[in-house]
Amino acid sequence: MKLNEKEVEILEILQKDARFEAADIAKMTGLAVTEVADTIRRLEEEKVIVHYATLVDWAKMDNFTGVTAMIDVKVTPKRGVGFDEVAERIYRFKEVSSVYLMSGVYDLSVTVEGKSMNEIARFVSEKLSTLDSVVSTTTHFQLKKYKHDGMIYTSKQQDNRIVVSP
Structure with missing residues (x-):
């Protein structure tokens, strides 16, 4: 188009x-x-505009306990369908928020959201790594979000104290 x-x-x-x-x-x-x-x-x-979304800084919520992980996945592509078939199987899991085909050592980058690190670990060990085409995974847990989709999440607190000098 x-x-x-x-x-x-x-x-x-x-x-x-x-x-x-x-x-x-x-x-x-x-x-x-x-x-x-x-x-x-x-x-x-025409699906050029796919979706409208709101960016939320969940870290500011006292009772929020969610965890996000980025998982690098190495797969064996299948003849005739390449990476598409395994990518589709992965993105159909409810825990998965995004899947990207990547260049480099790993083939797919998968973003997963869960309530705890254990929940994500169970997803990787019981669902993701058991798929036939998956050769290996590396999981990275997000510790702090600084910028997402062009929006800065952290801001330096302005020091409003009066400067006192002898």
């Missing part, structure tokens, strides 16, 4: 903040409100 410059501009605006109204985007792009709304509707129907 080939998009024109204004359509790409609309996508870039929505990617930064999906809460913009069509009227606001129209002002930013110089297009008519109906043209912006029609473009967004068409891009949604």
Whole structure:
């Protein structure tokens, strides 16, 4: 699909903040409100715009105990389907939030979310590593999120103390 410059501009605006109204985007792009709304509707129907999401800093919640892990997976691709078949089997697990085909030592990068490190460990040992095509895995647990999808999660606290010198 080939998009024109204004359509790409609309996508870039929505990617930064999906809460913009069509009227606001129209002002930013110089297009008519109906043209912006029609473009967004068409891009949604054609699955160029796949989903709208909210980024939440769960670490700020006192009672949140969730864990995220990034798992590198080495697989043996199958003749005729390559990595697609095993990737599909992996992304169908409810614990999996994303799967990417990667270059380098490992073939797939899998992001998994769970309630505890033990839950993720059970997922890896009982579900992921038992798949026929999976040769090996390496699991990395996220300890702290600094930036995600272009949004910075941590900010330096400003020191408001008065400087006192002798």
